[in-house]
Amino acid sequence: MIRITELSKSFDDEKVLDNISLQIKKGSIYGLLGSNGAGKTTLLKTIAGIIKQNHGEVLVNEERIFENTEMKNRLIFIPDNPYFFSHYTVLQMANFYQDIYSTWNQDRFVKLQSMIKFDVNKKIHRFSKGMQRQVAFWLALCAMPDILILDEPFDGLDPVIRQKVKNLVIQDVAEREMTVIISSHNLREVEDLCDYIGILHNGIFVLEKELDDLKSDIHKVQIAFKDGAPTSLFDQLDILHKEKRGSVLLCIVRGKEEQVIQVIKQHKPILYDLLPLTLEEIFIYEMGGVGYAVENILV
């Protein structure tokens, strides 16, 4: 369990994280989304104990993570630009991981080596960007961490490797309850993988929910009235966005499906339809709700 309480972080005079509280359950996959510069990487680095917060607490299994080498032994952070010692080969880097991580799984390393077919005696910096990212995943997964923190993890991986890596991550979550935190702008991938979602904007959470709840609490409503939409409809619904498409009104509405339908029916429309939103659409509308709107980009 990761427990973050009233966390704030500033760089110089700029407040990057502002009073963040969050709990991430063991064995869950948490998707951290947000606008550019929202503070996602800063939050990930604080959870990983790489940088220290100015205020608040980050507890992993009820222990403070910063400067806690024992806890850090159970956690791996793969940044958006994986770091390796210059001139180290894959094998030298694997030996280094083996020395650092007491849980290193040599059988897995050998098994994955036959799958990935890399020359382990080649210097890592001579590999392509995507291959270097594969090495980062390979080493991380062989260290068998309890917590895996990933910043834009699948960038640069080809679709076959991407699927293979995702399967390995999911396998570790299912079999040994590894906890995963993923920050990504690829919302389709996040939607496939994650069971909890947090959206950050300007250092605060716009929303933070279980993905299933998030999706069942927001709807795309298409609705038509004989003599135009009654204003009382708008007063009774929590509308994030509305636009007219010919004679049909399209609204993005927050709320439980049954309650939304009940309100719509009271206003006697000639037709109505409720459709689910993709995570990408939810992100865009929720961000629009906090003033980060890009008008008319939605189809």
Ligand SMILES: Nc1ncnc2c1ncn2[C@@H]1O[C@H](COP(=O)(O)OP(=O)(O)OP(=O)(O)O)[C@@H](O)[C@H]1O
């Ligand atoms: N080491 C640092 N020193 C000073 N400012 C920093 C530092 N690291 C991050 N920042 C600032 O903190 C803010 C948040 O940055 P961060 O990298 O956490 O955002 P992000 O949500 O990951 O963004 P993106 O999606 O663009 O990668 C930015 O304004 C950035 O300039």
